[in-house]
Amino acid sequence: MTPGSKSPGEIHFIVSTGTKKPDPEMRKLIRSHVMIGKNRGKTLPPRKKKTADSSPENSNPSHRYAETTATLDIIPRKVGSDLSFIRFADTIEESAVAVILQFSSIAKKALFPLESCIDFGAKEKAWMEALTLDAAYLHAMAFSAQDYFDLLPGRANFSLDNSARVAAPHVVKTLQLLRERLEMSAEHNVKLIKGSFSTAAVVLCLVFHAHLMGEQQAALHHMRGLRKIVDLGGGLPSLSNNLKLMLEILRCDVGMALHYGSKPLFFVNPSWEPYWPYPEFTSYSQTSAPSLEYCKFTGNLDPELARAWEVTKKFSVLVNHAASTRQKLPKEFLLDTMASVMYPILHLPSGHFELGSLDEAIRLGLLAYCSSVFLQWAGVRLPYMHFPAMYRNCLVNLRLPELNEDSNSDNSSSPLLLWLLMVGAVSVFGDCDNAWLKPWLRVNIELCGGSNSWDVIQRVLSSFIWIGLVHDVPGKAVFHSASSSGQYHH
The missing domain is CATH 1.25.40 (Serine Threonine Protein Phosphatase 5, Tetratricopeptide repeat)
Incomplete structure (x- = not known):
């Protein structure tokens, strides 16, 4: 078949038996096949269109769509959500992570009525980094963040039973991981919990959840455990470099005392004088x-x-x-x-x-x-x-x-x-x-x-x-x- 007689959709075979160069039409056909796919995805400078170029091939919308699609095909589509590439400390559903991040973004304003008047400093990265390092902390934050939003006024569908059902898997996992950590700490001279703010934070979350669920004995049990963990780390003075954690511990301690009519577990013989060197x-x-x-x-x-x-x-x-x-x-x-x-x-x-x-x-x-x-x-x-x-x-x-x-x-x-x-x-x-x-x-x-x-x-x-x-x-x-x-x- 000669080049001039080609028709659309046919497969072309080129046979060369001599040393004579192919004619111009044949060379054009060879070049077009060699260059197929070579320029796909490259961005070429815009060409100045010839005013006289009104051929059916250039005006056909299907040709323009094919060229655009070929270019877009090399751009990878988004896989998963914005959280897909964060390696958390344990497997956790995306909805729970979203609640954690939502709570973290408003935590200071949510937890402290005087937030606008108190300089808490820059957001501490350690509290967020712990989500990727400490599985117990990750699960504790999952149920604690959900507990906070459940307490907000206007939650028409909120009930303690429903809240407990949603939190239950994370609470069980938190208790399991915390128990394993404490057992390992006993074998390794408490090195795993000394100086670890996340362990104390995990227990704080358990205290709050038990309190919210009306489980008084569990709340007080966790509070006593928190006191032991702080003492193992050197007592409250050891938290002087983490005032946010100390503040949260004392708030929890005082809150439990007011709610249950018990004595606070910290400062048994208080002599704290306000330190105001300003x-x-x-x-x-x-x-x-x-x-x-x-x-x-x-x-x-x-x-x-x-x-x-x-x-x-x-x-x-x-x-x-x-x-x-x-x-x-x-x-x-x-x-x-x-x-x-x-x-x-x-x-x-x-x-x-x-x-x-x-x-x-x-x-x-x-x-x-x-x-x-x-x-x-x-x-x-x-x-x-x-x-x-x-x-x-x-x-x-x-x-x-x-x-x-x-x-x-x-x-x-x-x-x-x-x-x-x-x-x-x-x-x-x-x-x-x-x-x-x-x-x-x-x-x-x-x-x-x-x-x-x-x-x-x-x-x-x-x-x-x-x-x-x-x-x-x-x-x-x-x-x-x-x-x-x-x-x-x-």
């Missing part, structure tokens, strides 16, 4: 405190309580200043204030103050206030069982002394009582307390002259100890909720 902040707290016309009662307090009140007041003033000026306080402020206020109060022996006395009311009021500042999560009300009942019993039996010099005044105690009630409402009391709490709040709001204005009441509350960033929004909501048929206005 003159630019401490000088402000001493000279710029708000009017304290209602705080004369502190002179009648037990010395330990008076000291705790003053430390908390100073801290609150500093935080309010930092919020208004958009500054950030060192994270040591948060840790030191919490430890120096809450631990001494919690370690006071049971019945140390008489029920209904001023000392007992201030002790419980400070604990409620500090729980909202140091323990509660943003947007989540962590459950308490023992403490709200104890606080309510104290308020119902409260016998406040006359606090103003004018002992004939009928409302001399109302500002302090209003503060005690409001702190409980925004911190620990729930909807079940509305029947007795709202009428009492309403009466004391009227006695303080703020029946028509939240601003008036906010100034009264701020004259004690109050952090606007944390307390103003829920406090204003309580103020309006306590009003009779919405008769109070802003």
Whole structure:
């Protein structure tokens, strides 16, 4: 067959029997076959089209589609998700990893109401790297992150049974891996857990999950295990280079004590003094405190309580200043204030103050206030069982002394009582307390002259100890909720 007689779809055979060069048409055919596939995928500079080039071959859309497809075929398509190439410490479903990463991206704001005023430093890589190194930590984060999102308000389908079912495989795996690690540590002189922050973090996750599921004995058992792990590593001083972990441990310890009415496991003989070596902040707290016309009662307090009140007041003033000026306080402020206020109060022996006395009311009021500042999560009300009942019993039996010099005044105690009630409402009391709490709040709001204005009441509350960033929004909501048929206005 001659080249000129070729037809589409035919296979061409070229036979050469002599030394004579093929004619131009034959050479063109040979060259076209040799170059098939050679230029596929190369990007060529655009050619200037000839205006007269209107041949059917160049105008055919099928030809242009074939050329484009040939070029795109060399670009590998995306395989899997963005998480596909991360080598985690253990096999885990992608949905669980997504929840972990979502929680990690908001963890500081979610766990610390004062996040905008506290300098926590750069995000520590070790907490994320542990997901690729520690299988127990990976599974612990899986159920803990899911637990957090389950606690958020508005979860219509949330139930403890469903949450436990979702978390169960990860909890079982975490306990299995942790048990193996502890057994191996016993054989190797605890080298596997000494200095390992992730092991303590795993136990913290187990404490929280057991607490959320209502498993008191399991929660306290894990808490005691956490204390042993910290002691094996050299005690709390060994965590001085990881203040975030220390803060989380102490928050968990205090939270368990408030919930179950038990004693904290750390600082059995507390002597923690707040370490505030920052003159630019401490000088402000001493000279710029708000009017304290209602705080004369502190002179009648037990010395330990008076000291705790003053430390908390100073801290609150500093935080309010930092919020208004958009500054950030060192994270040591948060840790030191919490430890120096809450631990001494919690370690006071049971019945140390008489029920209904001023000392007992201030002790419980400070604990409620500090729980909202140091323990509660943003947007989540962590459950308490023992403490709200104890606080309510104290308020119902409260016998406040006359606090103003004018002992004939009928409302001399109302500002302090209003503060005690409001702190409980925004911190620990729930909807079940509305029947007795709202009428009492309403009466004391009227006695303080703020029946028509939240601003008036906010100034009264701020004259004690109050952090606007944390307390103003829920406090204003309580103020309006306590009003009779919405008769109070802003």
